[in-house]
């Protein structure tokens with residue numbers, strides 16, 4: 125057995141889009157694969173904002189990793205946190221002191237949000253990356269309405285009914301779209317002391333326009349749709365200068381709010397530190413066109429952790445890019461193991477930009493094709509259902525959407541776990 129697997133021990137860190145795709149493509153390649161993840165589930169991040177805003181349940185967007193590979197005898201799954209790599213002895217270092225040897229190492233550990241040097245803001249403005257982040261945001265959103273209902277002080281009530289999302293990329297836009305739905309459509313009937321439609325929902329962006337990766341035309345359409353139909357205030361060219369338990373500061377202006385969500389800035393996982401490799405400003409490892417670390421052809425870095433250049437442009441941190449990189453690295457590994465010709469350098473094929481704007485509106489850009497409004501929303505919905513894993517999730521998500529669409533009710537409006545008081 126040892127003889128057969130010599131040189132074929134592939135250790136994959138991270139069961140995100142890149143890691144899973146790589147393992148899928150290595151099926152039958154005769155490798156001995158060890159998949160390490162600090163969580164027991166793969167997460168479909170593109171729909172996480174719908175968990176944070178009560179539309180979907182956590183289990184609709186996450187799957188146990190162990191189950192995904194139950195029938196792949198060549199894959200061993202380890203629930204563990206990686207803290208380093210010993211390149212000399214070719215071992216992955218685990219937080220519990222364990223070591224996992226590798227012949228080929230694939231690092232696909234993703235990214236987290238970054239607070240531009242203000243980590244103290246994290247307590248007041250959670251970002252959205254994990255299921256825990258989503259349930260924290262869900263709890264804070266729902267508690268804000270509950271506390272506004274209980275408050276007798278108009279200023280305090282107004283602060284509870286003010287919701288600020290910082291960063292107007294697709295996630296920020298999608299979040300405010302559904303928060304507006306909650307306030308205007310889902311909740312009004314249920315409260316007695318407040319009118320939830322009085323909620324002030326702010327989308328704050330430091331740049332000159334929202335959805336900066338889209339064309340100016342679609343960006344303007346999205347801003348108008350949010351403001352006119354959704355009742356969202358869009359503030360562009362307004363960098364946030366402070367966040368506290370009382371509210372946010374935009375230069376001279378202070379806005380009292382108890383609910384702030386961070387949807388700006390990302391920082392790659394610390395893989396560059398583990399490897400002592402060169403990184404860009406966001407901590408992404410600078411990789412070769414073969415997606416390996418320079419002078420370490422046995423170490424691949426993929427997805428949001430890698431800085432990949434393709435035709436002079438940086439490949440964006442999106443799910444299709446991570447999957448394509450997983451595919452590509454698997455082809456390289458297979459070619460090396462069989463002695464066949466290596467594929468040329470990695471090339472990224474863009475699958476376009478997509479973002480929803482609340483219920484029944486979206487914007488899509490794919491090459492020269494531009495779509496907006498409800499046709500774009502349907503196309504967005506179908507694409508996302510297609511990319512979910514398994515029939516149960518597809519049915520569950522489709523049912524939740526149809527139910528919400530028809531009844532105006534969201535199925536996952538649960539306040540779970542206690543909210544720690546924040547220092548005022």
Ligand SMILES: Cc1cc2nc3c(=O)[nH]c(=O)nc-3n(C[C@H](O)[C@H](O)[C@H](O)COP(=O)(O)OP(=O)(O)OC[C@H]3O[C@@H](n4cnc5c(N)ncnc54)[C@H](O)[C@@H]3O)c2cc1C
Pocket residue numbers: 137138139140141142143160161162163165166167169170171172173204205206207232233234235252253294295393426427428429441442443444446
């Ligand atoms: C809220 C949100 C919405 C998004 N929406 C879209 C969208 O609509 N369309 C789109 O294309 N992209 C979207 N993205 C981006 C997309 O999800 C990422 O580009 C993609 O997940 C990157 O894949 P990855 O495999 O590099 O990393 P990830 O999918 O993030 O996976 C990384 C894995 O590594 C594990 N890990 C991390 N550190 C360690 C460690 N030290 N030890 C062990 N395991 C570790 C993590 O637990 C995780 O499972 C969104 C991202 C977010 C956060």
